[in-house]
Amino acid sequence: MRELLVIIDGNSLVNRAFYALPELMNKKGQHTNAIYGFTNILFRILEEYNPTYLTIAFDLKAPTFRHKEYEGYKSHRKGMPNELREQIEPLKKTIDAFGISRLELEGYEADDIIGTVAKVYEKQNIDVYIITGDKDALQLASDTTKILLTKKGISELDIYDEKALKDQYGITPLQFIDLKGLMGDKSDNIPGVPGIGEKTGLKLLLDYGSLEDVYENRDSLSAGLKKKLEENYDQAFLSKRLATIVTDMPIEIDLNELRLREKNIEELCALFNEFEFNTLLSKIKTTPNPEIISREMKLIKVDKDNLEAFKISANKSKEIFIKASAHKGNIRHRKISSLFIKIDDKLYLFKEDDVILIKDILEDEGIKKSGFDLKQDYILLLPYEIELDGIYFDVEIGEYLIDSSGTNNDLSILSKKYGAGDIKSKEDFFGKGKSEKNLMEIPEQELFLYYWDVLETTERLKDIMMPLIKENEMENLFFEIEIPLIKVLGDMEYHGIMVRKDVLDNLKEKFSIEISLLEKDIYSYSGEEFNINSPKQLGHILFDKLELPVIKKTKTGYSTNAEVLEALKEKHPIIGKITLYRQYTKLQSTYVEGLSKIINPDTGRIHSSFNQTITTTGRISSTDPNLQNIPVRLELGRELRKVFVSKEESILVDADYSQIELRVLAHISDDKNLIEAFSKNIDIHTATASEVFNVAIEDVTKELRSAAKAVNFGIVYGISDFGLSNNLGIPVKIAKEYIESYFAKYPNVKKYMEDVVKDGETKGYVSTLLGRRRYIPEISSKNFVVKSLGKRLAMNTPIQGTAADIIKIAMLKVWQRIRKEKLESRLILQVHDELIVEAPENEKEIAIKILKEEMENAVKLNVQLKADIESGKSWFDTK
């Protein structure tokens, strides 16, 4: 088999990549799109062509002989934009880490280097592929040299060899130079013969051969053409010289220097990590970390016969790494298959029946437990009446604090990211979806090896992350808040909330009657049956058939959202019906049916998952089901809250913070007027209205209050005049005046907004009161829209995030106090600014007291925190 040499035109490709891809940035604000595109091409070339030799040619800044001969050469080209320039050096580093050689020579363009190298080696019986976006390179094609031209962005390559050129253009590769002489090249500012383009040029060359031949035969051409040629004689031959790629540069390149070397995995990992190319990280074929494979592994199966040795070791070491693997099943009776504990270089394995033997170790606060997603382990142990204690370091949470923007960070991604070795991802090991393996199917030896890797990696990551958390001054946030919160959330999931299936069933019946009536009405208006749930079909009916005015479009067609329907409601009676239909079907499918599906048959309760590592701001999120978006605003939806109840002889105590975000704003901006508004204990929107619209408190109308409320919301979200005008349906100019008036009354709020944006721009991140960070790469974007988003994020995140910090502290304090006072009350829900406790009736008063005190005293701010408390048998009753 012949060997293959691939030569890449680096400048051409990096430009293509830059302009073809959208703006990408890492969290430091460094642009990475060109590097990303280029790297993707590299991966593709390596996979598809598997070349023996690979080299990438770059231009250097120095002028070439072409500039000296013709000062117009490429003179009209704009310099490289800074967003691209800053990517060149990192790209070269990346190429080096790939083990790919680079060719750069002063005084010659990449084309010349490519031409020379190609010609030298095609004579040595090597196949040469030249990859570029520049058609000039076609002159280099031969029967053994192929030109691969990028087309349409960078995703596809067109392959040309000598024969393909002949077929398509009818001329030889060398005649391409003559063609350039005739037609010139706009992109390089090569003039050619004005008035001759590709069509005429090709015809002339087809008829006569070369540029010289064309001139010799000019007499047989039409008068006009002859004149053009004669007037531009010098220019034509200059153009031909400029377009000629040098193939005999005085350089010697040893083929061996172009040989593809081994990748420098460590360096590549570090680079991809810096660029935040998480998807590419997994593409790197890693060799197992030598340290891991050289370590001697010792698996010790522990049962009652050899328990003592384990306990001595655990007590001595004081730090263990744990992971439980469990069968699928009910939260209260989920069976642990094996519990793995790593201590130093030993891996201990406990089968289900033996886990209880080490209850004392697991509950010993003095023995530190580290792991990945320890909430899961905590919950798994609860049915065995083991309450995991001494939880010390959770790698998933560590990563969340280091960078809250990360998405689906499983252990395998993290270990690559931090260079902590290579490990199979959960999906790779267990399979996913239908082919997910049952624990029983996996040979024990394999399982053991997998968990060894998991715990080994966990330990390494812990060691890597700990200093990062320290550096970023997040130790307090991590150890005093997030880690202790694991158990609070675990308990909330484990306890769940009682639901009334009978109420759900009634609602289902009631709703389906309404829905079918509405369907009939809608079909009678539309004159045909269609799927009302399909925006496409609904759009067709409303805007094509009924010819209602189009208010808004989406990228795929007409918009039919609530706002649009609201605008159309007077135009046709069908609109009101559709709005109602939407309301009912939403409640039916998402809530009535959704919740029914997920009631735990065992407990009669709903056990939602509370995730601690999802949101960018520090909030908690809830899934399966999401209990943080149960309807409340509309009468109809609010009914659903009757489903959520307390168990027998208990009561729900519901406490929610009053205006926590605006209070946080008052504190961090230290705005006297805003602080004073809160201290007077009057409705904050009314107070704002009075200030902004310059009326006495008593004279604030409903309308003014509601406008002020919108302004307050806008302020919290990072205000823009456009956004506010949109929200209030007023002109941008008026919205602008509102904002200016607000800032005039609350000058320190204005100062805070300016400062936090500035701070975000210089540091690349913003922080909450407790030091939680969010990186905002958007803020250094050149794109106005993206940058504006960045500014709003900078303004909003500290507010929303600080409120999240505060309620987390409150949750901890409430949880701890309930335990300390040995109550049977339980914290069961958190909805961002609201906590719900299920309390036995005789604990109602103390539960109220605890919630009130702990929430209002969670932190000390320049304004009082206020919590409003209600109680009742159902969530509906607490509002």
Next chain:
DNA sequence: CTAATTTGCAA
């Protein structure tokens, strides 16, 4: 079957 799109619910 999966991914993207549209819609709508909460704080």
Next chain:
DNA sequence: TATTGCAAATTAG
């Protein structure tokens, strides 16, 4: 061209 989430239904590939 207003912040943060989750989920259902439809539809394109």
